[in-house]
Amino acid sequence: MDLFGYVDNVLNFFRLPIWRYLIYGAIFILIVIWLAFVYWTFRDAKLRNTSLVAAVFWALVVLVFNFLGLIIYLILRPPEYIEDVLERDLEIKRMQLLLDSDLSSCPSCGNEVKHDFMICPYCRKKLKNTCISCKKPLEFNWKVCPYCKTAQ
Ligand SMILES: [Zn+2]
Ligand SMILES: [Zn+2]
Structure with a gap:
């Protein structure tokens, strides 16, 4: 070839x-x-x-x-x-709602408690002090009762 x-x-x-x-x-x-x-x-x-x-x-x-x-x-x-963006916005809204409401979480057990609770109903942790004079609920770090001006 x-x-x-x-x-x-x-x-x-x-x-x-x-x-x-x-x-x-x-x-x-x-x-x-x-x-x-x-x-x-x-x-x-x-x-x-x-x-x-x-x-x-x-x-x-x-x-x-x-x-x-x-x-x-x-x-x-x-x-x-x-x-993801929508989900995050929803989560932020939920947190905001929780902050705006009169609910907070117990520092001891984490359950939801109302701001005016004196004691946690779940774990019995004391959440507020009581004014020695007028018996109104006071925050722990308040030096004087804002209702009756009595020093604590
Ligand atoms: Zn608790
Ligand atoms: Zn008082």
Whole structure:
């Protein structure tokens, strides 16, 4: 077999229809991955942004720039999921409510007690002093009764 015959054979080999199918298959897979990137970005952005516009914007960025767009998105995306932010806000509100209410926790056992309780109903820890004169509840560190001006 001479050289030209050999080259001819090689070329014929690459002219087989299987190559075309393989290339089509590869292109198809690339397109699927590309679209998966776009979809993933859209979903991730929607979980992190309140606005749909921002999610669509980032999906378009990835659609146009693909890998580059994805990298830019990963750098610039908001660090937290909305759900986490909402959950934290809820927790803060709950704490605030507890602070605003007339409840506090017993320094000894941690159970919820009212501010005007003299003694913890759970562990019997003394929570307040009693004024020696008017018997009103006083905080431990008060030197004088604010109701009757008697020094304690
Ligand atoms: Zn207690
Ligand atoms: Zn008093």
